[in-house]
Amino acid sequence: AQKITQTQPGMFVQEKEAVTLDCTYDTSDPSYGLFWYKQPSSGEMIFLIYQGSYDQQNATEGRYSLNFQKARKSANLVISASQLGDSAMYFCAMRAPNSGGSNYKLTFGKGTLLTVNP
Amino acid sequence: DAGVTQSPTHLIKTRGQQVTLRCSPKSGHDTVSWYQQALGQGPQFIFQYYEEEERQRGNFPDRFSGHQFPNYSSELNVNALLLGDSALYLCASSPRGRRSPLHFGNGTRLTVT
Numbered sequence: 001a002q003k004i005t006q007t008q009p010g011m012f013v014q015e016k017e018a019v020t021l022d023c024t025y026d027t028s029d030p031s032y033g034l035f036w037y038k039q040p041s042s043g044e045m046i047f048l049i050y051q052g053s054y055d056q057q058n059a060t061e062g063r064y065s066l067n068f069q070k071a072r073k074s075a076n077l078v079i080s081a082s083q084l085g086d087s088a089m090y091f092c093a094m095r096a097p098n099s100g101g102s103n104y105k106l107t108f109g110k111g112t113l114l115t116v117n118p
Numbered sequence: 119d120a121g122v123t124q125s126p127t128h129l130i131k132t133r134g135q136q137v138t139l140r141c142s143p144k145s146g147h148d149t150v151s152w153y154q155q156a157l158g159q160g161p162q163f164i165f166q167y168y169e170e171e172e173r174q175r176g177n178f179p180d181r182f183s184g185h186q187f188p189n190y191s192s193e194l195n196v197n198a199l200l201l202g203d204s205a206l207y208l209c210a211s212s213p214r215g216r217r218s219p220l221h222f223g224n225g226t227r228l229t230v231t
Contacts, residue, residue: 037222043206043224044225045208045210045220047219047220103218103220104151104163104174104210105163105166105174108160110158111159111160
């Protein structure tokens with residue numbers, strides 16, 4: 001069965017510093033996709049970054065980058081130059097197997113609550 | 119360009135009642151997925167609709183049902199509500215046939231008393 005593990009219930013970071021949020025995954029599917037979403041207190045899940053299992057390079061999107069270590073089955077999110085608005089829950093997710101490559105069915109971790117201090 | 123919209127924002131129901139939640143997908147999207155997010159947990163996939171049919175379903179009982187309309191909007195119905203159904207219900211949309219990330223709405227907070 002597919003599983004996403006986020007071991008950090010909460011993280012604190014000073015404004016303007018970088019922070020790494022951990023995510024490990026378990027799957028027997030050779031083809032998979034990994035996502036990171038941000039959930040502010042408003043409830044909306046905001047897509048941040050995507051990494052495909054066959055992608056040669058680590059994904060980057062602005063201040064977000066994904067440290068993808070396939071052999072270790074880890075996909076850690078790195079946020080550079082943290083801002084106060086980055087305070088939110090962060091979820092790591094994986095595309096479910098047998099989903100025909102579609103992204104409709106995702107398996108989520110339990111999330112990490114990030115607090116950015118001024 | 120409106121994103122995914124959900125209504126109502128909050129809802130309080132009594133055990134045993136039935137509830138209907140509504141979702142309008144992002145413009146240009148024709149596929150809708152529903153997720154349940156219990157307090158302190160990540161979202162769990164309920165089901166996905168495309169062309170007015172349920173295409174995939176997660177591990178949820180038949181009390182959870184849905185519908186998609188010709189304009190791609192969708193409803194989630196839950197019958198015989200249990201206390202454990204209290205959660206944030208998230209609707210997500212995406213364009214069919216593309217590996218696009220899901221776009222989520224703000225959710226409906228359902229409280230069952």
